[in-house]
Amino acid sequence: MLRFIVRRLVQMVGVVFVLSLLLFIWLRMLPGGTVSAILGDRATPESRARLEKALGLDQPIWVQYWAYLKRALTGNFGASTGVLPGRDAFDIFLTRFPGTIELSFFAILIAVILGIPMGYLAARRRASFFDNASVIVSLIGVAVPVFFLAFLLKYIFAVQLGWLPVSGRQSNIDATRVTGFFVLDGILTREWDAAWDAFKHLILPAFTLATIPFAVIFRITRASVLEVLDEDFVRTAESKGLTNRIIRGRHVLRNALLPVVTTIGLQVGGLLAGAILTESVFSFGGIGEALALAFEHRDYSVLQVLIMASAATFVIVNLLVDITYAVIDPRVRTR
Amino acid sequence: MKLTRRAATVVLAGSVMVGMAGCAKSDRTTDSNTASGSSSAGSGGGTASDTFTFGAAGAPEVFDPYYASDGETFRITRQIFQGLLGIKPGTADPQPELAESWEPSKDGLSWTFKLRQGVKFTDGEVFNAAAVCYNFERMFDQNEVAQAGPAEYWAYTMLGFKGSETESLYKSCEAKDDSTAVINLTRYTSDFPILLTLESFSMQSPKALKDGDANNVQKEGDGFKYPAYAMAPVGTGPYKLSKYDEANKTITLVRNDDFWGDKAKTANLVFKVIPDESTRRQELEAGSINAYDLPNPADWKGLEEKGNQVLVRPAFNILYMGLNPEKNDKLQDIRVRKAIYMALNRDELVQTQLPEGAKVATQFMPDTVAGYNTALQPMKYDPEAAKALLKEAGAEGMTLQFAYPSEVSRPYMPDPQKIHDALRANLEAIGIKVDVVTKPWNGGYLDGVDNGLFDAWLLGWTGDYNSANNFIGTFFGSDVNDFHTWKTDFGKTLSKELDDANGIVDEGERTTAYEAVNKKIMEDYLPGLPISHSPPALVVGKGVEGLTASPLTAEMFDTVTVTKS
Numbered sequence: 001m002l003r004f005i006v007r008r009l010v011q012m013v014g015v016v017f018v019l020s021l022l023l024f025i026w027l028r029m030l031p032g033g034t035v036s037a038i039l040g041d042r043a044t045p046e047s048r049a050r051l052e053k054a055l056g057l058d059q060p061i062w063v064q065y066w067a068y069l070k071r072a073l074t075g076n077f078g079a080s081t082g083v084l085p086g087r088d089a090f091d092i093f094l095t096r097f098p099g100t101i102e103l104s105f106f107a108i109l110i111a112v113i114l115g116i117p118m119g120y121l122a123a124r125r126r127a128s129f130f131d132n133a134s135v136i137v138s139l140i141g142v143a144v145p146v147f148f149l150a151f152l153l154k155y156i157f158a159v160q161l162g163w164l165p166v167s168g169r170q171s172n173i174d175a176t177r178v179t180g181f182f183v184l185d186g187i188l189t190r191e192w193d194a195a196w197d198a199f200k201h202l203i204l205p206a207f208t209l210a211t212i213p214f215a216v217i218f219r220i221t222r223a224s225v226l227e228v229l230d231e232d233f234v235r236t237a238e239s240k241g242l243t244n245r246i247i248r249g250r251h252v253l254r255n256a257l258l259p260v261v262t263t264i265g266l267q268v269g270g271l272l273a274g275a276i277l278t279e280s281v282f283s284f285g286g287i288g289e290a291l292a293l294a295f296e297h298r299d300y301s302v303l304q305v306l307i308m309a310s311a312a313t314f315v316i317v318n319l320l321v322d323i324t325y326a327v328i329d330p331r332v333r334t335r
Numbered sequence: 336m337k338l339t340r341r342a343a344t345v346v347l348a349g350s351v352m353v354g355m356a357g358c359a360k361s362d363r364t365t366d367s368n369t370a371s372g373s374s375s376a377g378s379g380g381g382t383a384s385d386t387f388t389f390g391a392a393g394a395p396e397v398f399d400p401y402y403a404s405d406g407e408t409f410r411i412t413r414q415i416f417q418g419l420l421g422i423k424p425g426t427a428d429p430q431p432e433l434a435e436s437w438e439p440s441k442d443g444l445s446w447t448f449k450l451r452q453g454v455k456f457t458d459g460e461v462f463n464a465a466a467v468c469y470n471f472e473r474m475f476d477q478n479e480v481a482q483a484g485p486a487e488y489w490a491y492t493m494l495g496f497k498g499s500e501t502e503s504l505y506k507s508c509e510a511k512d513d514s515t516a517v518i519n520l521t522r523y524t525s526d527f528p529i530l531l532t533l534e535s536f537s538m539q540s541p542k543a544l545k546d547g548d549a550n551n552v553q554k555e556g557d558g559f560k561y562p563a564y565a566m567a568p569v570g571t572g573p574y575k576l577s578k579y580d581e582a583n584k585t586i587t588l589v590r591n592d593d594f595w596g597d598k599a600k601t602a603n604l605v606f607k608v609i610p611d612e613s614t615r616r617q618e619l620e621a622g623s624i625n626a627y628d629l630p631n632p633a634d635w636k637g638l639e640e641k642g643n644q645v646l647v648r649p650a651f652n653i654l655y656m657g658l659n660p661e662k663n664d665k666l667q668d669i670r671v672r673k674a675i676y677m678a679l680n681r682d683e684l685v686q687t688q689l690p691e692g693a694k695v696a697t698q699f700m701p702d703t704v705a706g707y708n709t710a711l712q713p714m715k716y717d718p719e720a721a722k723a724l725l726k727e728a729g730a731e732g733m734t735l736q737f738a739y740p741s742e743v744s745r746p747y748m749p750d751p752q753k754i755h756d757a758l759r760a761n762l763e764a765i766g767i768k769v770d771v772v773t774k775p776w777n778g779g780y781l782d783g784v785d786n787g788l789f790d791a792w793l794l795g796w797t798g799d800y801n802s803a804n805n806f807i808g809t810f811f812g813s814d815v816n817d818f819h820t821w822k823t824d825f826g827k828t829l830s831k832e833l834d835d836a837n838g839i840v841d842e843g844e845r846t847t848a849y850e851a852v853n854k855k856i857m858e859d860y861l862p863g864l865p866i867s868h869s870p871p872a873l874v875v876g877k878g879v880e881g882l883t884a885s886p887l888t889a890e891m892f893d894t895v896t897v898t899k900s
Contacts, residue, residue, distance in 0.1 A: 030778070031774065031775075031778050031779030031782065032774075032775065032776075032777040032778040032779050032780075032781065032782055033777075033782065034557060034558075036777050036781040036782050036785075037777045038404070038484070039404075039487075039781075040405075040781065041745070041781070041794060041795070041796065042404070042487075042491070043781060043785055044785075044813075044816070045785060045815055045816075046813075046815075047487070047490070047491070048785060050482075050483045050484070050490075051483060051484050053483060054479075054480055054483030054484045054554065055484065055554070055557055055558070056554070056557070057557070068556065071556060076555070076556065077556065078555055078556015078557050078558055079555035079556055079557075079558030079559055079560045080558055081557060081558040081559070083394070084394055084396075084581065085396040085397065085558065085559070086396065086397050086558065086559055086560060086561040086565065087581075088555075088560075089556070089558075095581050095582050096582070098582075099582065151613065151617075154614070154617050155617065158617065158621050159617050159620045159621045162621065165621075165623065166614060166617045166618045166621045166623060167609055167611075167614045167617075167618060168583065168584065168585075168607065168609070169582070169583050169584075170583050171623075172386075172388070172580075172583070172585045172587065172605050172607070174362075174363055175583075176359070176360070176361045176362040176363065177582065178359040180582060182582075182583075185359070188359035189359050189360060189361040189362075190361060191361050191363065280610070280611060281611055281613075281614060282614070283584070283608070283609040283610060283611055283614050285582060285583065285584045289610070293610060296777065297777065298777060299558075300556075300557040301556045301557045301558050
């Protein structure tokens, strides 16, 4: 097991290094750039040249990369030029990462809590009204564009009904920050109003972000349960006279969940892609929104940190999934 | 066994939580919410709120206005800082602020400022002539990194720094006595002293600047690193910075109770950063913000119907169609440029594509700027004459590559694509083949304009202050410019004429000179085609009173009251 983990960790370092190089080159090949973003319509040929020189962007790209690599290895990823000019890019990541984690956690929680039972029930009652209705709901979840769904949810629950806030992570209340996870901070410091306020801010974006993972988890669970229900061992269990509870719990669900766990892992890794849009339309201060802003401003330092960190997260989550897999199914370990 | 393991997990998780909770203490001094509460009964049956919340489109850069250059930062620092000269509300004209009066020497090289007495910075330091000179010397004496980037407005207006290759307009500052400061220039410019209305020239506490090592800007990777002072500004304005919650993207200012003038009417000023425009609108409709900037003109009516007020600013900008004679040599012939201008139906454009109050432009500056030539008439829309002129110039059926920026809205150009569509149809009507190019604003468009990649393009300018030099001087003051006038026979002459006009000390004579240059630009040179002036707006929600819209987007919030219904 340990060897398995070490091997995967070494692979991870390689992936991150290659990615950093490709990313560095790709960003600088994009049309537009930091200088245009900073100067905007005030740019003149002279001011442009001056700023390019000051930022070292007139240097050959390999010189820039070498300087970046040397700095990055000491933990210095450069200062932001667009998202929060002057702030350390890694600090921006640290400030915003808890927001994305908090949002993703609730989103995946919603997707799992709804997706697995609904998928299971739909499979058990195949071709029933419930089955058909849930399949349609899951299809809508995938098909409706996020910005439209977000707009609609905000309009109904925030603007019209006034039950939930429109955007952001918390109202401007006097809240103590401990971990950066606003709900958790409120609980830890017993500032219940702050925790409740942060929680209310999470509901709409979490539901929006959950739509796609929910649809995927629901469908995989349904398909997987259907497949397992047809297996010989289920029939054997039934003929042995085991109770329905044991058959469903120990035989059907446990076997059907293997592909679902993989799917959840992939969905967690992929949540960041969804978070870019969801966080942007809810003005939710996580790394998804920061990525969109950094891209718009061609904020190289922040883009590099955020993309590298997201890639690392993705790789780590996948590693965790593989470990979970190995725990659930011992055969994986020996392969 | 299973149950025990599960129980152990729960116990472990529980004890971690309890442990963390033990370390985490609330910082609250009272158990009430400070910023969002309301107090004191107001007039008209509603309750006066002690907080005005503004939905900002972007996060502020740094709070040291000297190193800032964007509108979102200035909107905040304007409430914290003041300059020697202020801006008369609702106009682009100067008015006394920290200086009560000012007087030039005969040659315009020496300016004496009589300072307001009894003014203190929010750190308790006294504002006096020595503080003024400390500020100017601080702005003048910048390290190489700051000179190249962050000190952008100084570089743009005062040209050079202490020890820099380019000579600065600033020479020295003398504190004659506590209330008299004299600023000496190396040569005269019509922009002085009005450029002192710029946010970047705000007066800051010398002690705070010194203690916070304010000038220590360093390069850090692909960006700049600012000293601690940049996040802890100390000014003389009606508000002071209370808190910048970066994780929650809110900036809170509180009333400066020691302010020398009328105290701010609302105790707290909150800026909530909401980059998405439709979200800002929904926040306003939900009542969680009180105002936001640049509502889409298509939304103005709908916003008003819901009881909000759309405050339209006087148009202090220009939208133009840039032309590049180097890229397309047909454009070197003034007859071709004129023909293109005559083909554009700008009356229709203004009526159909621009917000109410927009005007057809006759020159490269709005009519409130001294030097505007009232005798100039708009180029008449005449497609037939345009066709004939094109034929005469041998450019019939010419191809014109015409670019516009995608995914952006500018105060002078709310919907670039629609404006481009209308103008393109006009050009095609006289037989010009239009090659449409579109690129994201910062995804190749601005680069394309600066690097001369387009034959023709749409761009504009919002004035920084009321001066002809800030408009036409910016465009054509040097012949190395976006319009590539160095490629024409008039480029150098035009730059010289502008330089000469800018150097005339007598205001009347200078105005006449600028009027003459404007006439020449439009009739003899026509380096680009001024299209229109568009009024941008900001919107305030129900119950908000006392906000005066500014053509420079320099609104002050100290006069604002908010009543909750």
